[in-house]
Amino acid sequence: MTDVTATHQRLTVTQAPVPDATAELIERVHQVGARLREQAVVADRERDLPLASVEALEQADVWRISALKRYGGYEGGARMLLDVARTVAYYDPAAAWCVVISNGSVMLANRFGDAVLDEVFANGPIRAASIFAQPQGTATPDGDGWRITGKWPFASNSSHAEWALGILFIQDSEAAPANQTVPQVGFVLMHRSEYRLEDTWFTIGMRGSGSNTMATENLWVPRDRVITFEQLMGPGMEQDGSATFGRRLTPHLTMSTTIQAPSLGAAYAALDHVVELAGKRGITYTHYKRQIDSGAFVQNLGMVSAKVDGARLLLERAADAIDAAACGVVPIPLEYRAAHRGGIGHAGHELVDAVNDLCWLHGTAAFAENSLLGRMWRDINTGTRHASITAPMGYELHGNALTGTPYISLKL
Numbered sequence: 001m002t003d004v005t006a007t008h009q010r011l012t013v014t015q016a017p018v019p020d021a022t023a024e025l026i027e028r029v030h031q032v033g034a035r036l037r038e039q040a041v042v043a044d045r046e047r048d049l050p051l052a053s054v055e056a057l058e059q060a061d062v063w064r065i066s067a068l069k070r071y072g073g074y075e076g077g078a079r080m081l082l083d084v085a086r087t088v089a090y091y092d093p094a095a096a097w098c099v100v101i102s103n104g105s106v107m108l109a110n111r112f113g114d115a116v117l118d119e120v121f122a123n124g125p126i127r128a129a130s131i132f133a134q135p136q137g138t139a140t141p142d143g144d145g146w147r148i149t150g151k152w153p154f155a156s157n158s159s160h161a162e163w164a165l166g167i168l169f170i171q172d173s174e175a176a177p178a179n180q181t182v183p184q185v186g187f188v189l190m191h192r193s194e195y196r197l198e199d200t201w202f203t204i205g206m207r208g209s210g211s212n213t214m215a216t217e218n219l220w221v222p223r224d225r226v227i228t229f230e231q232l233m234g235p236g237m238e239q240d241g242s243a244t245f246g247r248r249l250t251p252h253l254t255m256s257t258t259i260q261a262p263s264l265g266a267a268y269a270a271l272d273h274v275v276e277l278a279g280k281r282g283i284t285y286t287h288y289k290r291q292i293d294s295g296a297f298v299q300n301l302g303m304v305s306a307k308v309d310g311a312r313l314l315l316e317r318a319a320d321a322i323d324a325a326a327c328g329v330v331p332i333p334l335e336y337r338a339a340h341r342g343g344i345g346h347a348g349h350e351l352v353d354a355v356n357d358l359c360w361l362h363g364t365a366a367f368a369e370n371s372l373l374g375r376m377w378r379d380i381n382t383g384t385r386h387a388s389i390t391a392p393m394g395y396e397l398h399g400n401a402l403t404g405t406p407y408i409s410l411k412l
Contacts, residue, residue, distance in 0.1 A: 010114070011070040013245040016077040016323040025080070026087045028060040033091040040092035043208025044375060047201055053095050053208075054127075054160050062088065064125030066103035068110060068246045071121035075246040076103075077323035081258045082315055089265025093379040094208030096262040098157040101209075104255045105130035105157075108165055110247050111232045112189060113224050120163055120189070129161035129214070132233075132255075133387055135185050137168035137216075139226045146226050148188050148219040151198075156211040158197055164190050164214055170226065185229040194219050205382025206262075233411070238331040248326040252411050253337055256344050256388045257318040260351075263383040264315060267308045267351045270376040274362045275301065284363065291361070300361055307354040311347035318344060337412035338401035345394020348384035355380045 029036075039053040057063060065081050067073020074080065081103050089096035105128035109120060120126060137150015152166040169183035198213040230236070237247045278291040278301070291297045318340040325332045332340075355377050359366040366373040384390070393408065400407045 013075050022080045025084045029087045032056040032060050036091035043094050047207045048210035049098050062099050063127050066106040067125035072124040078254045078319035082261050082319045085261035086265035089262040090269045093262040093266040094206050097209040100258045101156040102127045116224050126162045127160050128163050129155045129158040130165035132167050135167050135169050139168050139170045141172050145222045149217050151215040153213040154211045155214045156209040159210045162192050187232050189225045205378035235331040239329050241329050263351045263380045266376040266380050267354050270355050270358050270373050273373050274358045304354045304357045307350045311350045314343040314347040335401040338397040341394045342398025345391035349391040
């Protein structure tokens with residue numbers, strides 16, 4: 001690992017990584033792809049990412065995409081993470097999910113103060129986890145710090161994380177605005193030694209993400225390891241001309257965009273799998289000896305490919321807009337964020353339709369327990385229903401922007 005100290009030069013990056021840097025990472029992923037695909041079966045069976053996959057991803061260098069350059073990271077933006085993660089997902093969607101969550105969690109951690117970051121990244125880039133949905137804990141003042149108690153379920157990559165963030169209520173009347181009647185929402189940053197894991201991740205899809213529950217009771221942390229929701233998720237950093245690129249990335253839209261990458265890569269893998277076998281498989285109860293002899297099969301395969309490509313274009317549009325904004329100091333307007341959320345949700349809807357169509361085309365063999373296509377079907381149908389990217393909410397947010405009605409959520 002890179003040796004980083006508190007006196008390390010505070011580099012300020014003004015632009016997203018060049019495309020060549022992303023292309024190099026993608027090539028590294030392909031080099032370990034066979035190992036990832038082999039271990040994907042183990043991950044699905046054991047409900048967690050095996051160490052062999054963690055090490056392969058380390059070899060591919062993908063864990064340090066979001067770490068700031070001052071700490072030895074790429075300081076990558078949304079597009080780098082989207083493109084690299086969808087490549088990982090081509091071999092194992094659950095591994096890609098962990099890559100997105102780890103790098104997205106690092107992106108969130110980047111909004112903490114410099115002294116905290118010097119501690120967290122003292123030995124270079126880290127693996128991380130986070131829960132940023134509904135507050136699941138409390139922070140109570142205690143001397144120069146806080147007492148933390150909470151449980152955070154569905155914490156992907158938590159068993160391989162070195163640091164983790166949990167969303168909670170800050171029970172501190174002195175820090176809250178005078179007119180605020182409910183506790184402030186904030187985030188705590190915890191070292192892996194400061195929380196335990198409860199084995200609660202029992203699903204049919206994205207099983208290998210190891211999205212178990214983080215829990216801690218009466219944990220004392222220093223004052224600067226808790227920050228408010230506004231400090232972490234608000235536009236302050238996005239408007240700060242002195243902030244480095246990795247701290248100006250808008251957090252929630254970046255997470256929403258990139259968390260769709262595992263399903264995107266899985267859809268491409270499913271499509272290639274069906275195409276590869278179509279010249280060998282017949283169509284039962286017909287005279288077709290090969291699926292590709294059927295005009296209907298070929299036509300529908302073309303339609304599926306267009307759906308997957310359309311989803312990719314919507315996600316790339318959002319990622320490019322995020323990176324462009326992070327190169328400047330003007331946050332993306334709410335109506336455009338809402339439009340992107342609609343596009344992200346629609347991308348997921350199309351990916352689900354695409355993999356369902358592929359299962360119809362391939363036949364009932366898709367649902368064999370050891371079927372690659374069946375596993376992709378389970379992972380895509382599970383992944384696209386994450387609360388940040390679910391299509392119905394995205395469509396309504398976009399509709400709010402179109403009609404001028406109140407947004408159903410301000411987490412944009």
